Every structure is written in C-alpha cells, then in structure tokens.
Amino acid sequence: xxxxxxxxxxxxxxxxxxxxxxxxxxxxxxxxxxxxxxxxxxxxxxxxxxxxxxxxxxxxxxxxxxxxxxxxxxxxxxxxxxxxxxxxxxxxxxxxxxxxxxxxxxxxxxxxxxxxxxxx
Numbered sequence: 001x002x003x004x005x006x007x008x009x010x011x012x013x014x015x016x017x018x019x020x021x022x023x024x025x026x027x028x029x030x031x032x033x034x035x036x037x038x039x040x041x042x043x044x045x046x047x048x049x050x051x052x053x054x055x056x057x058x059x060x061x062x063x064x065x066x067x068x069x070x071x072x073x074x075x076x077x078x079x080x081x082x083x084x085x086x087x088x089x090x091x092x093x094x095x096x097x098x099x100x101x102x103x104x105x106x107x108x109x110x111x112x113x114x115x116x117x118x119x120x
Contacts, residue, residue: 009114022096040092
C-alpha cells in the first residue's frame with residue numbers, strides 16, 4: 001500500500017516560517033508527481049504547490065509564489081514545502097498528495113494532513 005505521511009506543522013506568528021515534509025512508502029516515489037494542498041477552516045481544499053517527477057519542474061498557486069518553495073529528495077522519497085513569510089491566511093491543514101498522473105485537484109494518494117496555524 002502507498003502511504004504518505006506529513007510532518008512539520010505547528011503554530012507560528014505572522015512572518016514566521018515552517019518546513020513541511022512528506023515521506024512516501026510503498027510506491028515508486030521517483031515516478032510520482034507530488035504536490036501540497038491545504039484546506040482552511042470552512043473552505044474548499046486548494047492546490048498550493050506541485051513538483052514533477054521527471055525534471056523537478058515546480059508549480060505554485062498565486063498565493064504561494066515568492067513565499068513557498070517545494071522540493072523533492074528522491075533518495076529519501078520525500079517532498080518538502082518551505083513556507084516563509086507566513087500569514088494568517090495560510091492557516092489550515094496541509095496535505096501531501098502524489099501519484100503517477102498529474103492532477104491539479106490532487107493525485108491518487110493522500111496523506112492525513114498536518115495542521116498549520118498562523119496567529120499572533
């Protein structure tokens with residue numbers, strides 16, 4: 001079975017930083033498109049950032065551009081999301097998703113999420 005486990009969430013003040021990580025087991029990580037999604041309280045889940053499996057090309061939601069950076073480490077089967085200059089609007093549960101086919105709404109497999117809270 002494919003499993004994706006997120007970590008790194010927590011509570012930070014506005015302007016702070018967090019680095020989220022997602023470790024993938026039971027699948028062919030190096031051939032997976034990977035992405036991060038988030039769901040704010042009372043909102044729909046939305047795309048945050050993605051990274052291709054072949055050339056590592058990255059994609060970002062407008063809200064994430066210039067502040068967030070997605071990366072992958074194939075040796076560790078891990079994808080990370082470095083989040084800087086966090087704002088209250090970034091609060092939500094962040095989910096890792098991946099699979100062999102790209103889908104901006106989410107790939108085949110999902111983690112359970114890690115909570116991020118940005119508040120004073």
